[in-house]
Amino acid sequence: MARFPEALNEQIAYEFAASQQYVAIAAHYDAETLPQLAATFYRQAVEERNHAMMIVQFLLDADLPVMIPGVEAPQTSFGNATEPIELALAQEKRVTDQIVALVALAREEGQLVGEQFLHWFLQEQREEVSSMSDLLATVERAGDNLLLVEEYLARTGGEESPLEAGAPPAAGGAL
Ligand SMILES: [Fe+2]
Ligand SMILES: [Fe+2]
Numbered sequence: 001m002a003r004f005p006e007a008l009n010e011q012i013a014y015e016f017a018a019s020q021q022y023v024a025i026a027a028h029y030d031a032e033t034l035p036q037l038a039a040t041f042y043r044q045a046v047e048e049r050n051h052a053m054m055i056v057q058f059l060l061d062a063d064l065p066v067m068i069p070g071v072e073a074p075q076t077s078f079g080n081a082t083e084p085i086e087l088a089l090a091q092e093k094r095v096t097d098q099i100v101a102l103v104a105l106a107r108e109e110g111q112l113v114g115e116q117f118l119h120w121f122l123q124e125q126r127e128e129v130s131s132m133s134d135l136l137a138t139v140e141r142a143g144d145n146l147l148l149v150e151e152y153l154a155r156t157g158g159e160e161s162p163l164e165a166g167a168p169p170a171a172g173g174a175l
Contacts, residue, residue: 004111005064007102012052013069014098018091019048021074025084028076034146036153040135041088046175051121053170058117060171081146082139089132096125120168127163 026041059066078084099121106115142148167174 002109002111004102004105004109004114005059005062007105008055008059008114009065009067009069011098011102012055012067013071014095015048015052015055017071017074018095019045019052020071021091022048022088024074024076025078025088028078028084032146034150036150036157037146040153040157041084044088050167050170050174051124053172053174054168056171057169058114062113082136085132085136085139089129089136092125092129092132096122096129099125117168120163120166124163124167 022041022045026038026045029035029041030038056066056068075087078087099118103115103118103122106112106118138152139146139149142152
């Protein structure tokens with residue numbers, strides 16, 4: 001029995017869990033009246049949801065079973081302003097490791113179409129780890145004054161990544 005389809009279904013849960021974690025972080029910043037930080041994470045949450053739906057579309061296209069597993073509840077309370085972003089960066093690094101393991105498994109099982117599908121996710125992870133560590137550095141540098149972070153995000157945020165153009169199709173359409 002090939003493990004790759006099962007592992008891909010597990011990744012759907014990790015992407016939805018990432019989405020929920022980002023909703024929780026966004027709501028946290030929204031409650032603190034930090035609208036740019038909130039908007040950043042609301043947007044990230046939608047991206048993670050789209051990643052899950054891209055995997056669903058791949059499974060449908062490949063005529064593989066689609067499981068939509070349940071997810072673990074996200075962390076919703078945070079001790080300080082940097083903690084949510086440290087958590088987000090750790091999450092992106094963990095997802096990178098998961099995608100790398102999936103690619104290795106696809107290769108091991110000769111699933112080259114599946115491997116090619118995952119190449120976009122590798123690029124996406126490089127981008128997301130990089131942008132999250134930039135955000136962490138910015139928040140650390142701002143210290144107690146998160147309004148500096150708000151201003152920074154207002155100036156630099158909202159740029160569409162060039163990667164989105166080459167993204168795999170998402171089931172039901174990307175949001
Ligand atoms: Fe993702
Ligand atoms: Fe991500």
